[in-house]
Amino acid sequence: MKWELADKALHSDFLRTVEELSEQNLSSCYQCGKCSGGCPISAELDLSPNRLLRMVQLGLEDEVLGSETVWCCAACGTCTGRCPMNIDLGRVMDVLRGLALRRQVAPPPTAAPVLTFYRSFLDAVRRFGRLTEVGLMGSYNMNSGRVFTNMDKAPWFLIKRKISFSPHKISRIDRLERVFRRIEEIEGT
Amino acid sequence: MKYAYYPGCSLLGSATEYARSSEATLRALSVELEEIEDWVCCGATAAHATSHLLSLALPAISCSAAEKKRLDVLTCCTACYSRLKQANHEIANDPALRSQVNQIIEEDYQGNVRVLHIAEVLSNELGLDTVRGCVSRPLEGLKIACYYGCLMARLPDHLRVDRAEYPMMLDDLMRAAGAEVIDWPYKTECCGAGLTLARQKTVVRLSGDIIQIAKESGAEALAVACPLCQANLDMYQSNVEVQTGRSLGIPVLYFTQLLGLALGATPAELGLEKLIVDPLPLLAEKGLVSGGVYL
Numbered sequence: 001m002k003w004e005l006a007d008k009a010l011h012s013d014f015l016r017t018v019e020e021l022s023e024q025n026l027s028s029c030y031q032c033g034k035c036s037g038g039c040p041i042s043a044e045l046d047l048s049p050n051r052l053l054r055m056v057q058l059g060l061e062d063e064v065l066g067s068e069t070v071w072c073c074a075a076c077g078t079c080t081g082r083c084p085m086n087i088d089l090g091r092v093m094d095v096l097r098g099l100a101l102r103r104q105v106a107p108p109p110t111a112a113p114v115l116t117f118y119r120s121f122l123d124a125v126r127r128f129g130r131l132t133e134v135g136l137m138g139s140y141n142m143n144s145g146r147v148f149t150n151m152d153k154a155p156w157f158l159i160k161r162k163i164s165f166s167p168h169k170i171s172r173i174d175r176l177e178r179v180f181r182r183i184e185e186i187e188g189t
Numbered sequence: 190m191k192y193a194y195y196p197g198c199s200l201l202g203s204a205t206e207y208a209r210s211s212e213a214t215l216r217a218l219s220v221e222l223e224e225i226e227d228w229v230c231c232g233a234t235a236a237h238a239t240s241h242l243l244s245l246a247l248p249a250i251s252c253s254a255a256e257k258k259r260l261d262v263l264t265c266c267t268a269c270y271s272r273l274k275q276a277n278h279e280i281a282n283d284p285a286l287r288s289q290v291n292q293i294i295e296e297d298y299q300g301n302v303r304v305l306h307i308a309e310v311l312s313n314e315l316g317l318d319t320v321r322g323c324v325s326r327p328l329e330g331l332k333i334a335c336y337y338g339c340l341m342a343r344l345p346d347h348l349r350v351d352r353a354e355y356p357m358m359l360d361d362l363m364r365a366a367g368a369e370v371i372d373w374p375y376k377t378e379c380c381g382a383g384l385t386l387a388r389q390k391t392v393v394r395l396s397g398d399i400i401q402i403a404k405e406s407g408a409e410a411l412a413v414a415c416p417l418c419q420a421n422l423d424m425y426q427s428n429v430e431v432q433t434g435r436s437l438g439i440p441v442l443y444f445t446q447l448l449g450l451a452l453g454a455t456p457a458e459l460g461l462e463k464l465i466v467d468p469l470p471l472l473a474e475k476g477l478v479s480g481g482v483y484l
Binding site: 040041044072074075076077078080081088093094095097098101113114116117118119121122125129130131132133134137140144150153160162168170171172175176178179180182183186187189 | 202229232236243292340388389
């Protein structure tokens, strides 16, 4: 893959913004590649973690925020645990996802189901305060258009009574709604 | 000993056997639990992946309720543990952030509770000797691979209570229960976790590697501490068998199910029937459950 380094990107404030929000010194990365070596999914993604970090250094905002890697990261923390410069790359990934949402950069089609899953998850939390897995699976399948996801496992869930159908609603749900609204106002999402 | 209990959403749904076996284990060791009133979901990866403030606010609501009772928080799910502990630490150490979070959640939380995983309570607060002393049915001859996953062992340095790359806490507990623990290299490899619906192929590949390495290393069963790891390793085992053409049949038990068994709890109290790869033939072969439970 080839990227063009425009003068505008090199002098943008993208690196500084990510460094400030994540409280990490990203300029200290010297490309040892331990993050990518340990990453369980880097082989499947468009950008390996070390490459992504280099692109942040170079100010390639659109390419980074629109990558598969930002959304498909499993948040396992291996990169953070093994970085010799103590860069918390897991936290950087959180910041990049937040920026992508705020700047309305859509995930690529291959990564879109992950964002759909997170949204379905948080919608359920907002509505009930607690999550029911069957509700989450149902709303994810509808929202993603992948209606039959995991349906082959459904008999197990029923036979083993692994699901609870009644939503576990908390009593102070009105307060929780105010919490979500306040955060949306602050973060502008 | 008494703790504020944070069950978490999975323990009310797909992992009720983790809840039942944890409660049975703690009961056998005289540890008291008081469930946090009106606790809310920790937000798991979905919250921290999309909103920093939400990832702090959700745990703070539940921790604040525990602080009012002056109790430390005990949780079993490693995702809840990781989120609650990290959020609690950030809130406790950053006054400006604390006041912002308190305004958002309408509380006056100070960050004074400790967040503990059940394995940490058993091995560090109660002590391995106490646990060993209460074992009435040692798991003799059972070869177990302890699988920690990502969230339990891989907290930031200042919050971690075990080694990051080769943790031993579950191994020590299983040894205290009389089992034989095996030395294997995939203790903290990721199973794919929350990508289970959105990227199923990834999860089958990662979980498949873990189960196969465990089997090749000589394990007869896996002991886990995370509801998502358990679901992925148990549920997708048949997919891996179809893909590789190899039979695996490795039961994936919560470590509290094994510990509870050693402490004298019955299979029904431990929810052993809920596992997809049936552990009963293996446990019966080792003389740990009677043949009668098949009926």
